[in-house]
Amino acid sequence: MKSAISTMPGKPKLTTSAMIASIAAEGQKTKPAPFGHALVELARSRPEVVGLTADLGKYTDLHIFAREFPERYYQMGMAEQLLYGAASGMAVEGFMPFATTYAVFASRRAYDFIHQTIAEEDRNVKIVCALPGLTSGYGPSHQAAEDLALFRAMPNMTVIDPCDAHEIEQIVPAIAAHHGPVYMRLLRGQVPLVLDEYNYQFKLGKASLIRDGREVLIISSGIMTMRALEAAKELAGDGVDAAVLHVPTIKPLDNEAILREAGKPGRLVVVAENHTVIGGLGEAVAALLMRSGVHPAFRQIALPDEFLAAGALPTLHDRYGISTAEVARQIKGWLR
Amino acid sequence: MSTNTLVNTPTLAQRARNIRRNALRMGEVQGQGYIAQALDISDVLAVAYFHAMRYRPEEPTWEDRDRFLLSNGHYAIALYAALIEAGIIPEAELETYGFDESRLPMSGMASYTPGMEMSGGSLGLGLSIAVGMGLGLKQKGSKSRVFTLFSDGELDEGSKWEAMMSAAHHKLDNLVAIIDVNNQQADGPSKQMMGFEPLVDKLEAFGWFVRRVDGNDIDAVVAAFDAASLHTEPQPRVIVADTLMGKGVPFLEQREKNHFIRVEAHEWKLALAELDAGDRS
Numbered sequence: 001m002k003s004a005i006s007t008m009p010g011k012p013k014l015t016t017s018a019m020i021a022s023i024a025a026e027g028q029k030t031k032p033a034p035f036g037h038a039l040v041e042l043a044r045s046r047p048e049v050v051g052l053t054a055d056l057g058k059y060t061d062l063h064i065f066a067r068e069f070p071e072r073y074y075q076m077g078m079a080e081q082l083l084y085g086a087a088s089g090m091a092v093e094g095f096m097p098f099a100t101t102y103a104v105f106a107s108r109r110a111y112d113f114i115h116q117t118i119a120e121e122d123r124n125v126k127i128v129c130a131l132p133g134l135t136s137g138y139g140p141s142h143q144a145a146e147d148l149a150l151f152r153a154m155p156n157m158t159v160i161d162p163c164d165a166h167e168i169e170q171i172v173p174a175i176a177a178h179h180g181p182v183y184m185r186l187l188r189g190q191v192p193l194v195l196d197e198y199n200y201q202f203k204l205g206k207a208s209l210i211r212d213g214r215e216v217l218i219i220s221s222g223i224m225t226m227r228a229l230e231a232a233k234e235l236a237g238d239g240v241d242a243a244v245l246h247v248p249t250i251k252p253l254d255n256e257a258i259l260r261e262a263g264k265p266g267r268l269v270v271v272a273e274n275h276t277v278i279g280g281l282g283e284a285v286a287a288l289l290m291r292s293g294v295h296p297a298f299r300q301i302a303l304p305d306e307f308l309a310a311g312a313l314p315t316l317h318d319r320y321g322i323s324t325a326e327v328a329r330q331i332k333g334w335l336r
Numbered sequence: 337m338s339t340n341t342l343v344n345t346p347t348l349a350q351r352a353r354n355i356r357r358n359a360l361r362m363g364e365v366q367g368q369g370y371i372a373q374a375l376d377i378s379d380v381l382a383v384a385y386f387h388a389m390r391y392r393p394e395e396p397t398w399e400d401r402d403r404f405l406l407s408n409g410h411y412a413i414a415l416y417a418a419l420i421e422a423g424i425i426p427e428a429e430l431e432t433y434g435f436d437e438s439r440l441p442m443s444g445m446a447s448y449t450p451g452m453e454m455s456g457g458s459l460g461l462g463l464s465i466a467v468g469m470g471l472g473l474k475q476k477g478s479k480s481r482v483f484t485l486f487s488d489g490e491l492d493e494g495s496k497w498e499a500m501m502s503a504a505h506h507k508l509d510n511l512v513a514i515i516d517v518n519n520q521q522a523d524g525p526s527k528q529m530m531g532f533e534p535l536v537d538k539l540e541a542f543g544w545f546v547r548r549v550d551g552n553d554i555d556a557v558v559a560a561f562d563a564a565s566l567h568t569e570p571q572p573r574v575i576v577a578d579t580l581m582g583k584g585v586p587f588l589e590q591r592e593k594n595h596f597i598r599v600e601a602h603e604w605k606l607a608l609a610e611l612d613a614g615d616r617s
Contacts, residue, residue, distance in 0.1 A: 092472070093473060094476070
């Protein structure tokens, strides 16, 4: 929490329920606005790329694109239904709109517009949304705990939950190469840099075994892969050997990789996601395993089915079990 | 298509009559349909497709066409009737209306039908898409225009007003909206469901060039489309068309007004006969 407010010099930082908070840990390696810079790079060779936003250009890193391509940037005002209807219209005319807002507004307020004008018509619109899952301490108005469930349920929609800056940079050209609607969770601002150390390469629709281990298989997406990797290091210190399968594409799911890894005998399977326990990666994996007759010991690390509290992110991530320490603690408990 | 000076070209009134006939024949095929709306909007569609818009019947996705977005998807029966009259859909296909595997489902959908440019059904979507298409056409340097038809009931949807503000803000002079004011929505008379008057004042205050006309007076509708075309200010245009549900078939004009008007099995032939009789008189 680098932006925590301190009113009393010398005292430790106070907790804060700020809307915008970095998910980077103290001292963690980060990269600024990876989405904005990657989009600029893409747009140089793809003249059909346009950027649209609903009064959140600065807060979705789209201002980087706006600065570089002002004539291809459209401010639609604080009107998310219009934003996605208009993005559909631009796609009809041959453009590739990257349309940004917060995840809550795309998934909850504009759902029917995305369903009907983008997904049903199979328009080439990239829906890129900041503050996914629990990445805001502002309260339920800005906590998109159910965005993956909502977009998974929409036919034609590809759904992506990136882990870090390294992956976001790779996702932008990859989703541009895919014709059709995409929902991408966005990490913006100073975004943690993690996967560069693992020689990682994003492939649309593919899961990736980032770390192998004998006792636990953590299947994770988004920032929970970062947490899983940290937790695996912590667990290793306690003699627990954990594998991490990163699943950035929530839909279509990489069934083959998940079944291959979860089917290896003798490992506890834990699905970890920054999302409500309902309808996200955990339930998708559980259903896949059941349908396929693969029955490992199975646990979920996910947000509870309740309206989440306002507060500082570290406090909330601890409370709801998605901090590194809590991930490690829960897994140790299950192995006991 | 625009104006055609050939001597044998049907008049706009004849076009409108043919559109009504096509719609009634589709209604008869299924024994139902939003026929009262189709009859009320036929004159506007005749002017749009045979006076105002540029398109190629044999090439519905021709890049330089004027676009037509049917926001009120339940008017699909009316638009199919116009697309048949325009030669975009073969007349024989009329017999398939509403059946399984038909290209003419009861609610208009973009992926089913040539000439249907959006999926309606969920009301209030069209103007937002039109804004995006208008922006896209300008970005491409295209001279094509976007026409979009929606109903007075759709004015209840907040998204319509988002799109209205946006169209004026972005100076979309390539956008022509048409509002069918037939004063009828699902639960009753539109003005009783959610008062929207004074509509012209509201639209002008939102920055639009507005013409309000009797939508069943073809000359007046032509004048409104012409005014929208000739207007030079950089602002979106809207034609508010006051129409009569069931227009052209007297016994349907007088039937108790309902969103989904009941027509008995034997009445379809009567309706066609009345339409033809009205044309002869």
